[in-house]
Amino acid sequence: MTTAPLLEFIAREHPAFVHIPLGLVAVLPLAMLASFHPRHVRLWTGTSFFLALVGWLGSTVALASGLLWGRQIALIPPKAYLPVVATEKQVLQRILQVHELAALSGFVIGGFCVWLLWRSWRQMDAPEGTRRRRHGGRRFWERGVGAGPLLVAILWLGCWGLSGKLGGIMVFGNEETNRAAAEADAAKRADVEADLPIRALDYASLEPITRVPVQSRAHGNRWQRIWVTASGADAYQAGRPLPPGAYAVLSTFEDDKGRPSHEPGPLYMKEVKADGSQAFVFYWPRVPEAQRGEVGGQDSAYWRSPDPHLATCTGCHEKVGRP
Numbered sequence: 216m217t218t219a220p221l222l223e224f225i226a227r228e229h230p231a232f233v234h235i236p237l238g239l240v241a242v243l244p245l246a247m248l249a250s251f252h253p254r255h256v257r258l259w260t261g262t263s264f265f266l267a268l269v270g271w272l273g274s275t276v277a278l279a280s281g282l283l284w285g286r287q288i289a290l291i292p293p294k295a296y297l298p299v300v301a302t303e304k305q306v307l308q309r310i311l312q313v314h315e316l317a318a319l320s321g322f323v324i325g326g327f328c329v330w331l332l333w334r335s336w337r338q339m340d341a342p343e344g345t346r347r348r349r350h351g352g353r354r355f356w357e358r359g360v361g362a363g364p365l366l367v368a369i370l371w372l373g374c375w376g377l378s379g380k381l382g383g384i385m386v387f388g389n390e391e392t393n394r395a396a397a398e399a400d401a402a403k404r405a406d407v408e409a410d411l412p413i414r415a416l417d418y419a420s421l422e423p424i425t426r427v428p429v430q431s432r433a434h435g436n437r438w439q440r441i442w443v444t445a446s447g448a449d450a451y452q453a454g455r456p457l458p459p460g461a462y463a464v465l466s467t468f469e470d471d472k473g474r475p476s477h478e479p480g481p482l483y484m485k486e487v488k489a490d491g492s493q494a495f496v497f498y499w500p501r502v503p504e505a506q507r508g509e510v511g512g513q514d515s516a517y518w519r520s521p522d523p524h525l526a527t528c529t530g531c532h533e534k535v536g537r538p
């Protein structure tokens with residue numbers, strides 16, 4: 216990842232930045248409460264407005280850096296604003312969703328609060344005649360900045376407090392996130408093909424079904440050879456479905472213009488799992504520059520079911536009834 220050092224800094228320091236707006240909004244209700252004192256209304260209303268404004272503006276840096284950071288560590292997809300939660304197991308993503316929504320709600324409520332405070336502060340500057348007197352003689356909740364804005368500020372603090380608490384959990388972990396991380400780690404260790412499709416790469420140890428490369432329209436007109444595990448070779452040749460545990464690999468050959476050659480092209484794999492379901496793999500370790508358009512501009516591709524890139528494989532194989 217090549218990000219400018221400044222952006223990198225802004226992203227990584229998100230946990231530090233957030234304390235400035237949060238701290239200001241934490242003292243805001245106190246300043247607002249102080250404005251209820253009949254002798255200091257103007258001073259404390261002004262102070263409250265200043266605290267709220269700086270906290271609110273400061274929070275834009277915190278919001279932006281949080282989004283940058285989330286994208287940098289791939290919790291949020293590159294062009295998205297919220298993480299995608301695909302399974303219940305993605306504890307971090309689930310917490311991050313609520314964290315972001317709470318932060319944003321706080322931002323909206325905060326904007327409203329700043330406006331309310333600006334309004335009361337301005338009214339105090341108005342000439343004596345037009346100004347609504349807010350102290351002395353008034354009922355308690357009508358003094359100073361008023362009870363309504365005070366409640367709004369407390370709601371604002373509540374949203375950011377929740378967001379901050381969840382942020383702390385994401386950074387320092389709690390029981391649930393630690394368990395999820397340990398489980399993901401164990402699953403990755405048990406998954407020997409997480410980084411390389413080892414069985415597909417070892418296709419030459421399988422039974423060759425086709426002796427010479429033949430052109431396949433189904434797979435981008437590539438020239439391919441088919442290899443099938445011994446456990447499935449007979450069934451494959453008889454046109455029957457592969458038994459559970461069997462798999463087939465297509466090795467392909469082409470040059471960077473897509474013409475037949477001795478250059479290895481992408482590997483395709485189809486596996487029948489123990490439960491009878493099908494899984495696909497697409498592996499293209501070095502994509503020639505001219506062909507990167509086929510794989511979204513990447514210089515290499517390794518996709519495994521349920522990767523969304525493989526939806527076309529599943530779709531066509533179901534349609535043509537390839538067992």
Ligand code: HEC
Pocket residue numbers: 431432433434441463464465483484485495496497525527528529531532535537538
């Ligand atoms: C347009 C339809 C279509 C698409 C898309 C497609 N296939 Fe196939 N696939 C076929 C057909 C038809 C065959 C039979 C051999 C041939 O014609 O190449 C086949 C054969 C295979 C085989 C050999 C085992 C078998 O079932 O015959 C594998 C492995 C395979 N495909 C993997 C994939 C993967 C991985 C993808 C996605 C990256 C994919 N296929 C996309 C139609 C398709």
